[in-house]
Amino acid sequence: MVDVKARLGERKLDSENVVTLKQFTLGAPTNSPEATKLPVRLGVALLKDTDGNIVIDLPVKGSLDDPEFRIGRVVMRVIVNLLVKAATSPFSLLGAAFGGGGDELAYQDFSPGALIPQEAELKKIETLRKALKGRPALNLDITGSYDAEADLAAVRDQILDKQVKYRRWEELRAKKVDTPPPAEVTVTPEDEARIIGLFIAERYPAGTPTVAADGSVAPPPPPSMAPVPQPPAPEKSEGMVVRRSHRGTIRFVPSEKAEEKPEVPVVVAPEAGKAGATPEGTPALSLDEARRALAAGIPVNEDDLRQLAADRAQRVRDALLEGGEIEAERLFITPPAPEGKGAKVFLQLR
Secondary structure: OEEEEEEEEOOEEEEEEEEEEOOOOOOOOOOOOOOOOOOHHHHHHHHEOOOOOEEEEEEEEEEOOOOOOOHHHHHHHHHHHHHHHHHHOHHHHHHHHOOOOOHHHHEEEOOOOOOOOOHHHHHHHHHHHHHHHHOOOOOEEEEEOOOOOHHHHHHHHHHHHHHHHHHHHHHHHHHOOOOOOHHHOOOOHHHHHHHHHHHHHHHOOOOOOOEOOOOOEOOOOOOOOOOOOOOOOOOOOOOEEEEEOOOOOEEEEEOOOOOOOOOOOOOEOOOOOOOOEOOOOOEOEOHHHHHHHHHOOOOOOHHHHHHHHHHHHHHHHHHHHOOOOOOHHHEEEEOOOOOOOOOEEEEEEO
16 A cells, blocks of 8 residues: 655656555565575564554655656665665664664663663663564564673672671671571671671681782782601700700700780771771771672682573563563573673664
């Protein structure tokens, strides 16, 4: 069906044509050299509305005296341009029809370590939901991804936060049995600094580690060699100690009582980036340094990051399915991007 509004003056044609194709279907693929290589099926899916119709606006302008002017050629050019657009910028084609947006509709951005898209991305999901509802012939592939550095650091921080919260929960539960579960426990900055200090002392019993700006921790000192076994010493009276001379003789000398050094606790300042000090005046770790030192030892591998990417893809799929207006079988989760292409979820129409 064609709806035409034409104006003709001085042998110049200016027409507005709205072509409606009903029950438009494609035949079987052919190997003919004249067959187009453009993604015709995707183009048709992008154009078919909920009634199965394709509505194309075909403005035609030109001079009837121009030997190159042919209405059929103009119509074909418009159709080819639509197919090219479907191949190169399918999301721009959708955005133009459903509330705006361009190629940026093809991905969702996430903050490091996050499972939910950034706030600015939610409008894109809403646009895609409308587009998929209005174009029932379209399917969507959803591929999660991760940032190897930023996501790794964020996931370690999240695990450390859970460990701090659990330690505080243990302390509270020792005093009150009906303490709420760890997820509901509030950790004050002072409690966090104290518990982080305890973790540092437990993980680095040889002393406070040195933490570089990149979070790397200086290796611990090499273990001391075991002392050489000595023959048993003869009995000595109280207040005397045994000393052996270079000739092998043994003599007793008055003992000098060694001063017992008090154990120096690890001090962590509650304010991030502000260094504290031990009772002896030696610099202690700032909270940031202590957290980096602890996070560096938390095991997170590539499989964990790939799972994060897969969970992101699932969250985007769930968001698109909200409201029940789109069939679940139209949305496919594909394996995560093999080498991590950023904290994103990528979408592909088909």
